[in-house]
Amino acid sequence: MDGKEKNNSLGEGAKSALLNEGETWGEFFRSIFYAFLIAISVRTFILQPFSIPSESMLKNLMVGDFLLVNKMSYGYSKHSLPFSLPIIPDRIFSDDVERGDVVVFRLPRDPDIYYIKRIVGVPGDKIQMINGELHLNGAKLPRIQIEDYVRTNEYGREERFEQFEEVMPSGKTYVTLNREYVRRADDTQVFIVPEGHYFAMGDHRDNSLDSRWPSSEGVGFVPFENIIGKATWLTLSFDNHSALWEFWKWFPEERRDRFFTTIN
Template identity: 40%
Template sequence: MHINFPLLLVLAVVITGLLALIDLVWLGPKRRRARAVYEAKVDVADPVVLERMGKEPLLVEYGKSFFPVLLVVLVLRSFLVEPFQIPSGSMKPTLEVGDFILVNKFAYGIRLPVIDSKVIAIGDPERGDVMVFRYPNDPRINYIKRVVGLPGDRVSYAGKELFINGEKVPTSVVEVKLDEDLPAGHPMQNIAEVRILEEQLGEVEHHIRVERLARTPAAQEWLVPPGHYFMMGDNRDNSNDSRYWNAPDMPRELWGMVPDNYIVGKAFAIWMHWPEPKLRNLPSFSRVALIH
Protein backbone atom coordinates (compact mmCIF):
# COMPACT_ATOMS: atom_id res chain seq x y z
CA MET A 1 0.00 0.00 0.00
CA HIS A 2 1.43 3.35 -1.09
CA ILE A 3 0.40 6.43 0.88
CA ASN A 4 -0.10 9.53 -1.25
CA PHE A 5 1.75 11.88 1.09
CA PRO A 6 1.47 15.00 -1.15
CA LEU A 7 -2.32 14.56 -1.29
CA LEU A 8 -2.54 14.06 2.48
CA LEU A 9 -0.40 17.15 3.04
CA VAL A 10 -2.58 19.28 0.75
CA LEU A 11 -5.74 18.03 2.50
CA ALA A 12 -4.22 18.80 5.90
CA VAL A 13 -3.37 22.36 4.79
CA VAL A 14 -6.88 22.87 3.38
CA ILE A 15 -8.63 21.53 6.51
CA THR A 16 -6.52 23.46 9.02
CA GLY A 17 -6.73 26.57 6.84
CA LEU A 18 -10.54 26.33 6.73
CA LEU A 19 -10.67 25.97 10.50
CA ALA A 20 -8.52 29.10 10.88
CA LEU A 21 -10.67 30.98 8.35
CA ILE A 22 -13.96 29.96 10.03
CA ASP A 23 -12.62 31.18 13.37
CA LEU A 24 -11.46 34.44 11.79
CA VAL A 25 -14.76 35.35 10.08
CA TRP A 26 -17.38 33.70 12.29
CA LEU A 27 -16.40 31.98 15.56
CA GLY A 28 -13.96 34.68 16.74
CA PRO A 29 -16.38 37.60 16.24
CA LYS A 30 -19.16 35.53 17.83
CA ARG A 31 -17.04 34.98 20.97
CA ARG A 32 -16.17 38.68 21.17
CA ARG A 33 -19.84 39.71 20.86
CA ALA A 34 -20.82 37.26 23.60
CA ARG A 35 -18.13 38.69 25.89
CA ALA A 36 -19.27 42.24 25.16
CA VAL A 37 -22.91 41.36 26.01
CA TYR A 38 -21.82 39.68 29.26
CA GLU A 39 -19.63 42.61 30.32
CA ALA A 40 -22.53 45.03 29.65
CA LYS A 41 -24.87 43.06 31.94
CA VAL A 42 -22.66 42.84 35.01
CA ASP A 43 -20.97 45.43 37.15
CA VAL A 44 -17.78 43.38 37.63
CA ALA A 45 -16.94 40.72 35.08
CA ASP A 46 -15.75 37.37 36.41
CA PRO A 47 -12.25 36.70 34.88
CA VAL A 48 -12.92 32.95 34.84
CA VAL A 49 -16.11 33.47 32.85
CA LEU A 50 -14.36 35.86 30.46
CA GLU A 51 -11.59 33.36 29.89
CA ARG A 52 -14.07 30.56 29.25
CA MET A 53 -16.10 32.67 26.82
CA GLY A 54 -12.98 33.71 24.90
CA LYS A 55 -11.50 30.24 24.69
CA GLU A 56 -11.24 28.76 21.21
CA PRO A 57 -12.75 25.31 20.54
CA LEU A 58 -10.08 22.62 20.76
CA LEU A 59 -10.36 21.68 17.07
CA VAL A 60 -10.00 25.32 16.03
CA GLU A 61 -7.03 25.78 18.37
CA TYR A 62 -5.22 22.82 16.83
CA GLY A 63 -6.13 23.91 13.31
CA LYS A 64 -4.78 27.44 13.82
CA SER A 65 -1.60 26.07 15.41
CA PHE A 66 -0.81 23.53 12.69
CA PHE A 67 -1.89 25.53 9.62
CA PRO A 68 1.22 27.76 9.27
CA VAL A 69 3.57 24.85 9.94
CA LEU A 70 1.86 22.59 7.39
CA LEU A 71 1.71 25.42 4.85
CA VAL A 72 5.47 26.03 5.12
CA VAL A 73 6.14 22.27 4.76
CA LEU A 74 3.87 22.12 1.70
CA VAL A 75 5.60 25.06 0.00
CA LEU A 76 9.10 23.76 0.78
CA ARG A 77 8.33 20.19 -0.26
CA SER A 78 6.33 21.03 -3.37
CA PHE A 79 8.37 23.86 -4.85
CA LEU A 80 11.84 23.95 -3.28
CA VAL A 81 13.45 20.87 -1.71
CA GLU A 82 12.16 17.38 -0.88
CA PRO A 83 14.01 14.67 1.08
CA PHE A 84 14.18 11.05 -0.08
CA GLN A 85 15.79 7.86 1.20
CA ILE A 86 17.64 5.48 -1.13
CA PRO A 87 16.08 1.99 -0.81
CA SER A 88 18.25 0.00 -3.24
CA GLY A 89 21.78 -0.28 -4.59
CA SER A 90 21.00 0.58 -8.20
CA MET A 91 22.97 3.84 -7.98
CA LYS A 92 26.09 2.47 -6.29
CA PRO A 93 28.75 3.71 -5.84
CA THR A 94 27.24 7.21 -6.11
CA LEU A 95 24.41 6.45 -3.69
CA GLU A 96 24.31 3.70 -1.07
CA VAL A 97 21.30 1.98 0.47
CA GLY A 98 20.20 4.16 3.39
CA ASP A 99 21.47 7.47 2.03
CA PHE A 100 19.10 10.36 2.70
CA ILE A 101 19.21 12.82 -0.18
CA LEU A 102 17.85 16.26 -1.02
CA VAL A 103 16.08 16.88 -4.32
CA ASN A 104 15.78 20.28 -5.98
CA LYS A 105 12.09 20.56 -6.97
CA PHE A 106 12.40 23.71 -9.11
CA ALA A 107 15.50 22.83 -11.19
CA TYR A 108 13.33 21.54 -14.04
CA GLY A 109 10.32 23.82 -13.55
CA ILE A 110 7.65 24.65 -10.98
CA ARG A 111 4.97 21.94 -10.76
CA LEU A 112 1.69 21.93 -8.88
CA PRO A 113 1.54 19.46 -5.99
CA VAL A 114 -0.46 16.21 -6.39
CA ILE A 115 -1.22 16.68 -10.12
CA ASP A 116 2.45 17.41 -10.96
CA SER A 117 1.50 19.75 -13.79
CA LYS A 118 4.32 22.13 -14.80
CA VAL A 119 3.21 25.75 -14.52
CA ILE A 120 6.55 27.55 -14.90
CA ALA A 121 9.36 26.21 -17.11
CA ILE A 122 12.81 26.88 -15.65
CA GLY A 123 15.24 24.34 -17.11
CA ASP A 124 15.51 20.88 -18.63
CA PRO A 125 17.41 17.80 -17.42
CA GLU A 126 20.98 17.64 -18.65
CA ARG A 127 23.05 14.59 -19.49
CA GLY A 128 24.68 13.34 -16.31
CA ASP A 129 22.07 14.67 -13.87
CA VAL A 130 20.92 12.37 -11.09
CA MET A 131 17.15 12.65 -11.32
CA VAL A 132 14.18 11.49 -9.25
CA PHE A 133 11.09 10.59 -11.25
CA ARG A 134 7.85 8.71 -10.90
CA TYR A 135 8.14 5.07 -11.98
CA PRO A 136 6.29 4.82 -15.33
CA ASN A 137 4.71 1.45 -14.43
CA ASP A 138 3.44 2.74 -11.07
CA PRO A 139 3.55 6.54 -10.66
CA ARG A 140 3.04 6.21 -6.89
CA ILE A 141 6.65 4.96 -6.63
CA ASN A 142 9.67 7.26 -6.96
CA TYR A 143 12.79 6.06 -8.80
CA ILE A 144 16.24 7.63 -9.01
CA LYS A 145 18.65 7.14 -11.93
CA ARG A 146 21.11 9.14 -13.99
CA VAL A 147 20.07 10.99 -17.15
CA VAL A 148 21.96 9.38 -20.03
CA GLY A 149 19.93 10.17 -23.13
CA LEU A 150 18.16 13.43 -23.99
CA PRO A 151 15.27 13.81 -26.47
CA GLY A 152 16.52 12.94 -29.96
CA ASP A 153 19.65 11.05 -28.79
CA ARG A 154 20.64 7.63 -30.10
CA VAL A 155 21.79 5.58 -27.12
CA SER A 156 23.65 2.28 -27.55
CA TYR A 157 24.87 -0.23 -24.97
CA ALA A 158 27.18 -3.00 -26.15
CA GLY A 159 29.70 -5.09 -24.26
CA LYS A 160 28.96 -3.04 -21.13
CA GLU A 161 30.07 0.10 -22.95
CA LEU A 162 27.84 3.11 -23.47
CA PHE A 163 27.58 5.05 -26.75
CA ILE A 164 25.65 8.27 -27.34
CA ASN A 165 25.01 9.41 -30.90
CA GLY A 166 27.67 7.00 -32.13
CA GLU A 167 30.41 8.18 -29.76
CA LYS A 168 31.70 6.04 -26.92
CA VAL A 169 31.26 7.61 -23.50
CA PRO A 170 34.81 7.83 -22.07
CA THR A 171 35.64 5.81 -18.95
CA SER A 172 38.76 5.03 -16.96
CA VAL A 173 39.41 2.41 -14.29
CA VAL A 174 39.48 3.78 -10.73
CA GLU A 175 39.53 0.56 -8.72
CA VAL A 176 39.24 -3.21 -9.11
CA LYS A 177 38.06 -5.13 -6.04
CA LEU A 178 36.11 -8.18 -4.90
CA ASP A 179 32.33 -7.87 -4.88
CA GLU A 180 31.45 -6.70 -1.37
CA ASP A 181 27.73 -7.24 -1.98
CA LEU A 182 27.96 -11.02 -2.07
CA PRO A 183 26.83 -12.66 1.18
CA ALA A 184 29.34 -14.53 3.34
CA GLY A 185 29.88 -18.06 2.13
CA HIS A 186 28.83 -17.32 -1.46
CA PRO A 187 30.75 -19.66 -3.84
CA MET A 188 31.93 -16.68 -5.95
CA GLN A 189 32.93 -14.54 -2.96
CA ASN A 190 36.68 -14.80 -3.56
CA ILE A 191 36.68 -14.48 -7.37
CA ALA A 192 33.84 -12.12 -8.28
CA GLU A 193 35.47 -8.82 -9.22
CA VAL A 194 33.91 -5.39 -9.42
CA ARG A 195 35.36 -2.53 -11.44
CA ILE A 196 34.75 1.05 -10.37
CA LEU A 197 35.05 3.28 -13.43
CA GLU A 198 35.05 7.03 -13.82
CA GLU A 199 32.63 8.01 -16.56
CA GLN A 200 32.30 11.36 -18.33
CA LEU A 201 28.70 12.18 -19.25
CA GLY A 202 28.52 15.67 -20.68
CA GLU A 203 30.09 17.96 -18.09
CA VAL A 204 29.63 15.46 -15.26
CA GLU A 205 32.34 13.10 -14.04
CA HIS A 206 31.04 10.31 -11.83
CA HIS A 207 31.75 6.70 -10.85
CA ILE A 208 29.94 3.63 -12.10
CA ARG A 209 30.08 0.02 -10.93
CA VAL A 210 30.49 -2.94 -13.32
CA GLU A 211 30.64 -6.62 -12.34
CA ARG A 212 33.12 -8.72 -14.32
CA LEU A 213 31.11 -11.97 -14.06
CA ALA A 214 27.66 -10.46 -14.58
CA ARG A 215 25.80 -11.32 -17.76
CA THR A 216 26.60 -9.06 -20.71
CA PRO A 217 23.32 -8.06 -22.39
CA ALA A 218 22.97 -8.19 -26.14
CA ALA A 219 23.94 -5.00 -27.95
CA GLN A 220 20.99 -2.64 -28.31
CA GLU A 221 20.24 0.83 -29.57
CA TRP A 222 17.41 3.19 -28.64
CA LEU A 223 16.16 6.48 -30.08
CA VAL A 224 14.93 8.78 -27.33
CA PRO A 225 11.57 10.27 -28.37
CA PRO A 226 10.67 13.94 -27.86
CA GLY A 227 9.78 14.82 -24.29
CA HIS A 228 11.45 11.69 -22.85
CA TYR A 229 14.71 10.81 -21.10
CA PHE A 230 16.82 7.65 -21.15
CA MET A 231 17.80 6.72 -17.59
CA MET A 232 20.48 4.34 -16.27
CA GLY A 233 21.67 3.36 -12.82
CA ASP A 234 25.35 3.79 -11.92
CA ASN A 235 25.36 0.15 -10.73
CA ARG A 236 25.21 -0.92 -14.36
CA ASP A 237 24.69 -4.66 -13.81
CA ASN A 238 22.10 -4.22 -11.05
CA SER A 239 19.72 -1.54 -12.19
CA ASN A 240 16.20 -1.73 -13.56
CA ASP A 241 16.26 1.14 -16.04
CA SER A 242 15.52 2.31 -19.58
CA ARG A 243 17.76 -0.34 -21.16
CA TYR A 244 15.13 -3.02 -20.65
CA TRP A 245 12.39 -1.30 -22.57
CA ASN A 246 12.57 -3.62 -25.58
CA ALA A 247 14.57 -6.53 -24.15
CA PRO A 248 12.00 -9.26 -23.40
CA ASP A 249 14.80 -11.78 -22.72
CA MET A 250 15.91 -9.82 -19.64
CA PRO A 251 14.47 -10.88 -16.27
CA ARG A 252 13.37 -7.36 -15.35
CA GLU A 253 10.15 -5.39 -15.41
CA LEU A 254 10.02 -3.33 -18.58
CA TRP A 255 9.21 0.36 -18.31
CA GLY A 256 11.16 2.28 -20.92
CA MET A 257 11.97 5.97 -20.91
CA VAL A 258 10.77 8.71 -18.60
CA PRO A 259 8.28 11.31 -19.91
CA ASP A 260 8.78 14.91 -18.86
CA ASN A 261 5.57 15.00 -16.82
CA TYR A 262 6.91 12.20 -14.55
CA ILE A 263 9.97 14.20 -13.43
CA VAL A 264 10.16 15.00 -9.70
CA GLY A 265 13.46 16.87 -9.44
CA LYS A 266 17.26 16.87 -9.44
CA ALA A 267 19.14 15.14 -6.61
CA PHE A 268 21.91 17.42 -5.39
CA ALA A 269 23.14 16.33 -1.94
CA ILE A 270 23.47 13.49 0.55
CA TRP A 271 22.71 14.83 4.02
CA MET A 272 22.57 11.67 6.12
CA HIS A 273 23.17 7.92 5.99
CA TRP A 274 20.88 5.66 8.03
CA PRO A 275 20.35 2.20 6.49
CA GLU A 276 18.17 0.96 9.38
CA PRO A 277 16.26 3.85 11.00
CA LYS A 278 16.02 2.43 14.52
CA LEU A 279 16.89 3.92 17.88
CA ARG A 280 19.70 1.43 18.44
CA ASN A 281 21.28 2.33 15.08
CA LEU A 282 22.16 6.00 15.03
CA PRO A 283 22.41 7.89 11.73
CA SER A 284 25.80 8.74 10.26
CA PHE A 285 26.85 11.98 8.63
CA SER A 286 30.12 10.65 7.21
CA ARG A 287 28.66 10.52 3.67
CA VAL A 288 27.45 14.13 3.57
CA ALA A 289 28.39 15.36 0.10
CA LEU A 290 27.13 16.96 -3.09
CA ILE A 291 25.88 14.48 -5.71
CA HIS A 292 27.67 14.36 -9.06
Protein backbone atom coordinates (compact mmCIF):
# COMPACT_ATOMS: atom_id res chain seq x y z
CA MET A 1 0.00 0.00 0.00
CA ASP A 2 1.54 3.33 -1.04
CA GLY A 3 1.27 6.68 0.76
CA LYS A 4 -1.69 7.85 -1.33
CA GLU A 5 -3.67 4.73 -0.58
CA LYS A 6 -2.87 5.08 3.11
CA ASN A 7 -4.14 8.68 3.15
CA ASN A 8 -7.34 7.66 1.37
CA SER A 9 -7.85 4.86 3.87
CA LEU A 10 -7.35 7.21 6.81
CA GLY A 11 -9.73 9.75 5.27
CA GLU A 12 -12.49 7.17 4.85
CA GLY A 13 -11.94 6.03 8.45
CA ALA A 14 -12.26 9.58 9.74
CA LYS A 15 -15.49 10.11 7.77
CA SER A 16 -16.86 6.86 9.13
CA ALA A 17 -15.99 7.89 12.68
CA LEU A 18 -17.68 11.27 12.20
CA LEU A 19 -20.77 9.59 10.76
CA ASN A 20 -20.99 7.17 13.68
CA GLU A 21 -20.55 10.03 16.12
CA GLY A 22 -23.34 11.95 14.40
CA GLU A 23 -25.64 8.94 14.60
CA THR A 24 -24.82 8.52 18.30
CA TRP A 25 -25.66 12.14 19.14
CA GLY A 26 -28.82 11.91 17.07
CA GLU A 27 -29.94 8.83 18.95
CA PHE A 28 -29.12 10.56 22.24
CA PHE A 29 -31.25 13.60 21.44
CA ARG A 30 -34.05 11.40 20.12
CA SER A 31 -33.99 9.45 23.38
CA ILE A 32 -34.15 12.70 25.37
CA PHE A 33 -37.05 13.90 23.24
CA TYR A 34 -38.98 10.64 23.64
CA ALA A 35 -38.33 10.62 27.38
CA PHE A 36 -39.63 14.20 27.56
CA LEU A 37 -42.78 13.25 25.65
CA ILE A 38 -43.38 10.25 27.91
CA ALA A 39 -42.87 12.36 31.06
CA ILE A 40 -45.27 15.06 29.81
CA SER A 41 -47.84 12.43 28.82
CA VAL A 42 -47.65 10.71 32.22
CA ARG A 43 -47.91 14.03 34.05
CA THR A 44 -50.81 15.18 31.89
CA PHE A 45 -52.91 12.03 31.76
CA ILE A 46 -51.85 9.60 34.51
CA LEU A 47 -49.95 10.88 37.56
CA GLN A 48 -49.02 14.41 38.59
CA PRO A 49 -46.69 15.15 41.52
CA PHE A 50 -47.47 17.79 44.14
CA SER A 51 -46.05 18.92 47.48
CA ILE A 52 -47.96 20.12 50.52
CA PRO A 53 -47.30 23.79 51.42
CA SER A 54 -49.83 24.32 54.25
CA GLU A 55 -51.40 22.62 57.27
CA SER A 56 -55.02 22.68 56.13
CA MET A 57 -55.06 18.87 55.82
CA LEU A 58 -53.14 18.12 59.01
CA LYS A 59 -52.45 15.48 60.17
CA ASN A 60 -53.37 13.33 57.19
CA LEU A 61 -51.16 15.53 55.01
CA MET A 62 -48.25 17.52 56.42
CA VAL A 63 -46.07 20.33 55.15
CA GLY A 64 -43.16 18.63 53.43
CA ASP A 65 -45.20 15.70 52.08
CA PHE A 66 -44.75 14.81 48.42
CA LEU A 67 -47.64 13.04 46.76
CA LEU A 68 -48.97 11.71 43.48
CA VAL A 69 -52.41 12.55 42.12
CA ASN A 70 -54.20 9.99 39.98
CA LYS A 71 -55.52 12.02 37.04
CA MET A 72 -57.45 9.06 35.61
CA SER A 73 -59.81 8.93 38.61
CA TYR A 74 -62.48 11.32 37.35
CA GLY A 75 -61.67 11.79 33.67
CA TYR A 76 -60.25 14.89 32.04
CA SER A 77 -61.19 18.52 31.50
CA LYS A 78 -59.29 21.46 30.07
CA HIS A 79 -57.78 21.99 33.53
CA SER A 80 -56.10 18.59 33.29
CA LEU A 81 -53.86 20.04 30.59
CA PRO A 82 -50.87 22.35 31.04
CA PHE A 83 -51.97 26.01 31.03
CA SER A 84 -55.63 24.81 31.00
CA LEU A 85 -55.56 24.62 27.21
CA PRO A 86 -59.20 24.82 26.05
CA ILE A 87 -59.13 21.77 23.77
CA ILE A 88 -61.25 19.40 25.89
CA PRO A 89 -64.95 20.30 25.89
CA ASP A 90 -66.59 19.89 29.29
CA ARG A 91 -65.20 16.60 30.70
CA ILE A 92 -64.35 13.30 29.01
CA PHE A 93 -64.15 9.77 30.46
CA SER A 94 -65.97 11.22 33.45
CA ASP A 95 -66.39 9.30 36.71
CA ASP A 96 -68.02 10.36 39.97
CA VAL A 97 -66.20 12.06 42.82
CA GLU A 98 -67.20 10.38 46.08
CA ARG A 99 -67.65 11.90 49.51
CA GLY A 100 -64.47 11.49 51.51
CA ASP A 101 -62.13 11.60 48.50
CA VAL A 102 -59.06 13.81 48.86
CA VAL A 103 -58.74 15.76 45.62
CA VAL A 104 -56.51 18.34 44.00
CA PHE A 105 -58.30 21.09 42.11
CA ARG A 106 -57.63 24.44 40.52
CA LEU A 107 -58.90 27.34 42.58
CA PRO A 108 -62.06 28.66 40.86
CA ARG A 109 -61.07 32.33 41.13
CA ASP A 110 -57.48 31.69 40.01
CA PRO A 111 -56.91 28.46 38.03
CA ASP A 112 -53.14 28.88 38.29
CA ILE A 113 -53.38 27.98 42.00
CA TYR A 114 -53.83 24.36 43.10
CA TYR A 115 -55.65 23.38 46.30
CA ILE A 116 -56.00 20.03 48.03
CA LYS A 117 -59.04 19.29 50.20
CA ARG A 118 -61.46 16.53 51.11
CA ILE A 119 -64.81 16.36 49.33
CA VAL A 120 -67.60 16.30 51.91
CA GLY A 121 -70.54 17.27 49.68
CA VAL A 122 -71.66 16.18 46.22
CA PRO A 123 -74.30 17.82 43.99
CA GLY A 124 -77.61 18.21 45.80
CA ASP A 125 -76.16 17.76 49.31
CA LYS A 126 -76.94 20.14 52.14
CA ILE A 127 -73.84 20.96 54.20
CA GLN A 128 -73.69 22.78 57.52
CA MET A 129 -71.27 23.10 60.42
CA ILE A 130 -72.94 23.33 63.84
CA ASN A 131 -70.70 23.88 66.86
CA GLY A 132 -67.74 22.45 64.97
CA GLU A 133 -69.53 19.30 63.82
CA LEU A 134 -70.28 18.47 60.19
CA HIS A 135 -73.93 17.94 59.24
CA LEU A 136 -74.82 16.28 55.95
CA ASN A 137 -78.39 16.51 54.65
CA GLY A 138 -79.69 17.40 58.09
CA ALA A 139 -77.89 14.63 59.98
CA LYS A 140 -74.75 15.01 62.07
CA LEU A 141 -71.93 12.81 60.84
CA PRO A 142 -70.85 10.28 63.46
CA ARG A 143 -67.44 10.98 64.91
CA ILE A 144 -65.39 9.40 67.67
CA GLN A 145 -62.86 11.36 69.69
CA ILE A 146 -59.51 9.62 69.91
CA GLU A 147 -56.27 10.54 71.65
CA ASP A 148 -55.04 14.10 71.07
CA TYR A 149 -52.56 14.82 68.34
CA VAL A 150 -49.50 16.33 70.03
CA ARG A 151 -46.45 17.83 68.38
CA THR A 152 -43.56 20.18 69.09
CA ASN A 153 -43.53 23.24 66.86
CA GLU A 154 -40.53 25.10 65.42
CA TYR A 155 -40.29 27.20 68.58
CA GLY A 156 -39.95 24.17 70.81
CA ARG A 157 -43.45 24.53 72.25
CA GLU A 158 -45.89 21.67 72.60
CA GLU A 159 -49.08 21.96 70.56
CA ARG A 160 -52.14 19.84 71.26
CA PHE A 161 -55.13 19.23 68.98
CA GLU A 162 -58.35 17.35 69.61
CA GLN A 163 -58.57 14.48 67.16
CA PHE A 164 -61.71 12.82 65.79
CA GLU A 165 -62.51 9.92 63.49
CA GLU A 166 -65.32 11.11 61.24
CA VAL A 167 -67.50 8.63 59.36
CA MET A 168 -69.18 9.23 56.00
CA PRO A 169 -72.49 7.50 55.14
CA SER A 170 -70.49 5.18 52.86
CA GLY A 171 -68.52 3.99 55.89
CA LYS A 172 -65.32 5.80 54.87
CA THR A 173 -63.46 7.12 57.92
CA TYR A 174 -60.74 9.73 58.25
CA VAL A 175 -59.22 11.88 60.98
CA THR A 176 -60.02 15.56 61.56
CA LEU A 177 -58.43 18.01 63.97
CA ASN A 178 -59.99 20.64 66.20
CA ARG A 179 -58.08 23.24 68.18
CA GLU A 180 -60.34 26.18 68.95
CA TYR A 181 -63.78 27.59 68.24
CA VAL A 182 -63.84 29.73 65.10
CA ARG A 183 -67.35 31.12 64.75
CA ARG A 184 -67.37 31.62 61.01
CA ALA A 185 -65.99 28.14 60.38
CA ASP A 186 -67.66 26.15 63.17
CA ASP A 187 -71.19 27.57 62.86
CA THR A 188 -72.27 28.16 59.28
CA GLN A 189 -75.32 28.61 57.13
CA VAL A 190 -76.75 25.66 55.20
CA PHE A 191 -74.90 25.25 51.90
CA ILE A 192 -76.78 23.51 49.07
CA VAL A 193 -74.26 22.09 46.59
CA PRO A 194 -75.32 23.00 43.03
CA GLU A 195 -75.28 20.61 40.11
CA GLY A 196 -71.82 20.11 38.64
CA HIS A 197 -70.09 21.28 41.82
CA TYR A 198 -68.64 19.88 45.04
CA PHE A 199 -68.12 21.05 48.62
CA ALA A 200 -64.53 20.74 49.86
CA MET A 201 -63.11 21.09 53.38
CA GLY A 202 -59.75 20.71 55.03
CA ASP A 203 -59.24 18.04 57.69
CA HIS A 204 -57.68 20.68 59.96
CA ARG A 205 -61.07 22.31 60.34
CA ASP A 206 -59.91 25.46 62.17
CA ASN A 207 -57.08 26.19 59.74
CA SER A 208 -58.56 25.71 56.29
CA LEU A 209 -59.75 28.23 53.74
CA ASP A 210 -62.27 26.08 51.88
CA SER A 211 -65.85 25.89 50.59
CA ARG A 212 -67.17 27.44 53.78
CA TRP A 213 -65.85 30.75 52.44
CA PRO A 214 -67.26 32.33 49.24
CA SER A 215 -65.19 32.07 46.08
CA SER A 216 -64.30 35.76 46.28
CA GLU A 217 -62.18 35.13 49.37
CA GLY A 218 -61.93 31.38 49.77
CA VAL A 219 -62.89 28.42 47.60
CA GLY A 220 -66.67 28.38 47.34
CA PHE A 221 -68.24 25.47 45.50
CA VAL A 222 -65.70 23.57 43.39
CA PRO A 223 -66.72 23.09 39.72
CA PHE A 224 -66.26 19.52 38.53
CA GLU A 225 -64.12 20.73 35.62
CA ASN A 226 -61.63 22.25 38.08
CA ILE A 227 -60.89 18.91 39.76
CA ILE A 228 -57.56 17.50 38.59
CA GLY A 229 -57.64 14.09 40.25
CA LYS A 230 -57.61 12.02 43.40
CA ALA A 231 -54.67 12.30 45.80
CA THR A 232 -53.68 8.67 46.13
CA TRP A 233 -50.10 8.08 47.29
CA LEU A 234 -47.49 9.74 49.46
CA THR A 235 -44.03 9.24 48.02
CA LEU A 236 -41.67 11.15 50.33
CA SER A 237 -42.04 13.28 53.45
CA PHE A 238 -39.63 15.67 55.15
CA ASP A 239 -39.98 17.69 58.34
CA ASN A 240 -38.52 21.08 57.48
CA HIS A 241 -39.78 23.00 60.51
CA SER A 242 -36.84 24.98 61.82
CA ALA A 243 -36.05 28.52 62.84
CA LEU A 244 -33.67 30.48 60.63
CA TRP A 245 -30.92 30.40 63.26
CA GLU A 246 -31.16 26.61 63.78
CA PHE A 247 -28.56 25.82 61.15
CA TRP A 248 -28.29 22.22 62.33
CA LYS A 249 -31.90 21.73 61.22
CA TRP A 250 -31.54 23.32 57.81
CA PHE A 251 -31.47 19.89 56.22
CA PRO A 252 -34.96 18.47 56.75
CA GLU A 253 -35.49 15.32 58.70
CA GLU A 254 -36.98 12.35 56.88
CA ARG A 255 -40.36 11.06 58.01
CA ARG A 256 -39.71 7.56 56.75
CA ASP A 257 -42.88 6.10 58.23
CA ARG A 258 -44.79 8.18 55.65
CA PHE A 259 -42.74 7.12 52.61
CA PHE A 260 -44.76 5.29 49.94
CA THR A 261 -48.04 5.13 51.83
CA THR A 262 -51.61 5.57 50.63
CA ILE A 263 -53.70 8.64 51.38
CA ASN A 264 -56.90 7.96 53.28
